Amino acid sequence: MTEPVVADRRLHPGTMLLRLLKALPQTLLVFPAILTMASDIGWRYFLPIAAGSLALSGLVRWVAWRCFRYGVGSGELVIEQGLIQRSRRTIPFDRIQDVDFEQGPLHRIFGLVRLRFETGGQGADEGVLDSVMVAEAERIRAAVRGAPRAIASDETAPAAAPLFIMPLGRVILSGLFNFSLLWIAGIFAVLQSASDWLPFDVRDIGAWIGLAERNLAGRVTPGAIAGVLLLAIMLGLASGVVKTLMRDFGFRLTRERTGFRCERGLLTRRDMLIPRTRIQLGQLLSGPVRRAAGFQTLAFQTLGMGEGEDGGGSQDAAPFARSDEIAAILAETGRLRLPGDARLIRVSRRHVWKALLPAAVILSVFVVVATMFDPRLILTGLAVPALLAFMLAERRSHRYVLDRDLLFIQAGFWRRALWILPIANIQTFGLRRNWLQRRLGLSTLIFDTAGAASGCGAAIRDLRNDLADALLHDVTERNRNGRVSRA
Amino acid sequence: MTALDSGQLWVMRIHGAIAAIILIVLALAAELVVATVADGLPPPGLIAGLVVLALIYPCLIAPGRRYRAWGYRVEADELHLAHGVLTTVLTVVPFVRVQHIDVAQGPIERVFGVSRLMLHTAGTAHSLVVLPGLDSETAERLRDDIRTRIRADAA
Numbered sequence: 001m002t003e004p005v006v007a008d009r010r011l012h013p014g015t016m017l018l019r020l021l022k023a024l025p026q027t028l029l030v031f032p033a034i035l036t037m038a039s040d041i042g043w044r045y046f047l048p049i050a051a052g053s054l055a056l057s058g059l060v061r062w063v064a065w066r067c068f069r070y071g072v073g074s075g076e077l078v079i080e081q082g083l084i085q086r087s088r089r090t091i092p093f094d095r096i097q098d099v100d101f102e103q104g105p106l107h108r109i110f111g112l113v114r115l116r117f118e119t120g121g122q123g124a125d126e127g128v129l130d131s132v133m134v135a136e137a138e139r140i141r142a143a144v145r146g147a148p149r150a151i152a153s154d155e156t157a158p159a160a161a162p163l164f165i166m167p168l169g170r171v172i173l174s175g176l177f178n179f180s181l182l183w184i185a186g187i188f189a190v191l192q193s194a195s196d197w198l199p200f201d202v203r204d205i206g207a208w209i210g211l212a213e214r215n216l217a218g219r220v221t222p223g224a225i226a227g228v229l230l231l232a233i234m235l236g237l238a239s240g241v242v243k244t245l246m247r248d249f250g251f252r253l254t255r256e257r258t259g260f261r262c263e264r265g266l267l268t269r270r271d272m273l274i275p276r277t278r279i280q281l282g283q284l285l286s287g288p289v290r291r292a293a294g295f296q297t298l299a300f301q302t303l304g305m306g307e308g309e310d311g312g313g314s315q316d317a318a319p320f321a322r323s324d325e326i327a328a329i330l331a332e333t334g335r336l337r338l339p340g341d342a343r344l345i346r347v348s349r350r351h352v353w354k355a356l357l358p359a360a361v362i363l364s365v366f367v368v369v370a371t372m373f374d375p376r377l378i379l380t381g382l383a384v385p386a387l388l389a390f391m392l393a394e395r396r397s398h399r400y401v402l403d404r405d406l407l408f409i410q411a412g413f414w415r416r417a418l419w420i421l422p423i424a425n426i427q428t429f430g431l432r433r434n435w436l437q438r439r440l441g442l443s444t445l446i447f448d449t450a451g452a453a454s455g456c457g458a459a460i461r462d463l464r465n466d467l468a469d470a471l472l473h474d475v476t477e478r479n480r481n482g483r484v485s486r487a
Numbered sequence: 488m489t490a491l492d493s494g495q496l497w498v499m500r501i502h503g504a505i506a507a508i509i510l511i512v513l514a515l516a517a518e519l520v521v522a523t524v525a526d527g528l529p530p531p532g533l534i535a536g537l538v539v540l541a542l543i544y545p546c547l548i549a550p551g552r553r554y555r556a557w558g559y560r561v562e563a564d565e566l567h568l569a570h571g572v573l574t575t576v577l578t579v580v581p582f583v584r585v586q587h588i589d590v591a592q593g594p595i596e597r598v599f600g601v602s603r604l605m606l607h608t609a610g611t612a613h614s615l616v617v618l619p620g621l622d623s624e625t626a627e628r629l630r631d632d633i634r635t636r637i638r639a640d641a642a
Contacts, residue, residue, distance in 0.1 A: 426584075427584045427608040427610030427613075427614070428580045428616060429579050430576060430577045431576070431577040432575070432576050432577075433574065433576075434573065435573050435574070438575070446612075446613075448612050448613040448614070449611070450609040451611065452610075452611040476565065476581075480563075480564050480565075
């Protein structure tokens, strides 16, 4: 960099209007207060005051807009802001991992984009341009992503066919599987916050039952119960569909020169790039019904793209896809693949005992104590066989295989996850044996990777000691060999 | 596996002793308060006695066991660490994965001439792997050794 980049550009003036409109809902909340004030001091005084405060807030927004400037140089991005205390931030292009586009409904009306620059630093937004015109955003992104080369190749190459798209029907189907009863909690939350105006206490269950008895006396027929259940299920399905439509409408994954480009969203559209080199591992997630229907979610765990809401650095590559579609996406990563012919091996049968024993001890103490108070409570002892059945199912689902350069780990009988973990991306690994495991001759293998959400790391639990030692040895060997072949 | 420097055993014992002294002082304070408030209900010396009994394992026995559980082995491409008494843990850190290395030394460690080797990786749950109780010379040699290997691989 020979001479400093001049910050000579401003955000689109429409930004001011956009922010004003965004603040509108809050303004409407104080509307009753405004009315009382107006009737107190009279409209003659009120109107000038209102106009004055509006002008003042407009002026503040204009000054903030005026003071915010940015510039795009050949190798770095510069952002200057502040009226009295001016700050100048320089972000070199090679520190920018990606440029994310985000368009809320208002942005789309005005043809604007909120640009966010992902840098290595986790969490905080290190660079945000809110907002610029779509064409300007495209220009900045092209500049950041490797300058003229990218533009030239994009112009000559035909537009890449999308790797994975979700048509409307698929999004709705996916929404049906996202069945949620969250809305019931939502209704109760609203009722509770509105309880000041309600003639009864929402939390008073006795009153609820009394109310139900008074109103439903003689009317609770099996038909009515079925009707209520049906209504609840319908509402649950509808809320799942709406939520999924908002998030995944028009989902498109395209292969780009440096990675995968992902666009999604109905009202708020997001457009982001998952750089290929930053993909640490792949994860296939599914619930029981979804799995039976042949659909799974493919997510990539990436380095330093923690967004909080997504939990760690996990990015959806295909929210709802069949395994052939997933295989096609994985093939494009150049490193990941489905297990295919490699047969996954179950962990030790003693996994069941290791999980069951502590729970059974606690439970039997509880049963004994409870039976002393009421002999009928001995029936709670039935939880032990239920737990046993659950653990047997869990053990059947917990499998692994080391296949050439990839380690596959599957876990979860109900909500299932399959890790596709390249040996080369394991940071540290090791064995753990707790007191009970040592008595049972079992080990847990732990694999630490970059960008994992805390507490969700890949692990093979309760492997027989000799197999665990052998696997650890294999992973160590392949780690070495992988490096030799790369050198 | 190579055992840690014997100085580390003293460091562990002293850490245990410091904790013990704090707890015993607290117990004695509790004795005083109880003696002034309620006369004779718990016999004098009961609280302090129980605390001292409870401290026997963590302060006298555990340091030795924990010290013996520690071990490390430097392989061609990775460092193997073992530790843990109740839960035994074996950790493998490939040198290529090490982002940077520190050698740290606290005041007690300085007295006994031992240092901690701290390996930072890009991982999340175990992004910091610590090997305590190396005599300072070994710690620095190991650090320089690993550093050249990182550099050789990056080149």
